[in-house]
Amino acid sequence: MPARRFDRERVRAVRRAANVSQADVASALGAADSTVAGWETGATAPDQEKLPALAKVLNRDLDELFPRDGLPDLSDLRCDAGLYRYETRAVIGTKSDGPVAGAEQGVRPLKDKYVPALASAYGVTEDELKRAQARSFGETQPEKAPETLAEKITLLLERSYPGRPSPGDQEIADSVNAYAGSAVTSAADIEALRTGEKEAPVPVVLEGLAKFFDVSKLYFEPNESVAQQVYEGLRLMQAAKQGKVGRVRARGMGAEGLPADVLSILNDLAGELDQKAGPGANS
Structure with a gap:
């Protein structure tokens, strides 16, 4: 599992720069002051499930503060949502977390009926959840090539920025507008394209996207x-x-x-x- 990297010295520096006390961090995360102190001295390290809340209280992006090498598996998605495995029982409506544990360990794939609820709880699409599950099972078969514009943009964001945060919608929109020489799109428009809410931007937007991601504009054509x-x-x-x-x-x-x-x-x-x-x- 490509766990996120916890750098105690960086966390301490970021906390001090943000003028946040260890007690404030402990209160926000429901931990003891001594626990947070132990994280910063290197005596212990926080659970992966704690990292999203820690990034939030320090007002930093999760990927920026705690980068990960490679793409997430099922366990990673759960941790990124700040959920412990036992908490998934309520998400899928079961008495135990066995279905999630089995899928995370590559023993039994999730039943289809559990996928929508988990994807929603993890803040990802159902396709992203299924791809993460494939990684949990160590599957190396090539994934299906992207078909929709949203899938193509998502693939580029996932594959082109290993080990560092992918660009946000505003950054992409600014680049496309700079290419076009006028305000042809916005962060909201890019989000709509990325999530599939919008599928047919004007040609100059597709050209700007191709320029930003450094791919041929043919990549975005329906071919x-x-x-x-x-x-x-x-x-x-x-x-x-x-x-x-x-x-x-x-x-x-x-x-x-x-x-x-x-x-x-x-x-x-x-x-x-x-x-x-x-x-x-x-x-």
Whole structure:
């Protein structure tokens, strides 16, 4: 599980800069003053479930203060929602947290009837929850290529910013407007595109999005084969960043994947990353 990184020195510095006392933190998190002090001295570390509340009381973004390497699994989503496993009983309406525990441990997948309630409680879409579940089961099969505009934007946000916060809607909107040379969109518009509430922006917005994410504007066109090619490229580059290039390179992309010339370019780049990582990086 790619748990979030807790840096006690950074937390202490951020708390002091925000003029928040250890007692204030303890009160907000329902912990003892000595517990918070122990976190900052390194004697103990907070539960992953406590990190969202800790980030909130320090007025910092969760991803910024406690970054995570890689994409979340089911347990990560629950912790990011600030929920302990036993609290999921009330969410799915069961007497025990067994269904959630089994899915998190990769033993039994969630029943379909539990998915909507958990996705809502975790603040994610049902598709995001299912993808996290696949990671809990260690599934390595390629995910389905994105089809809707919302899925394409979400994929770029998930895969293009490993280990650091992805850009917010306002930042994206500002970039698109700068590209267009006028106010053609807003943070609310970007949110609507990202969540699927809006599907057909004017062409200049799609061009601005492509410029911002550094992908071909064809990626946003309703052409499944084009989206699949960019998607496969993102998979390969994500694997390169995670030290898994060897397996991807050996497996290849299949008949519906990248064209040979594009795959060759990406593999050359992946090879350069291998060399920079040094011996044993992909072992």
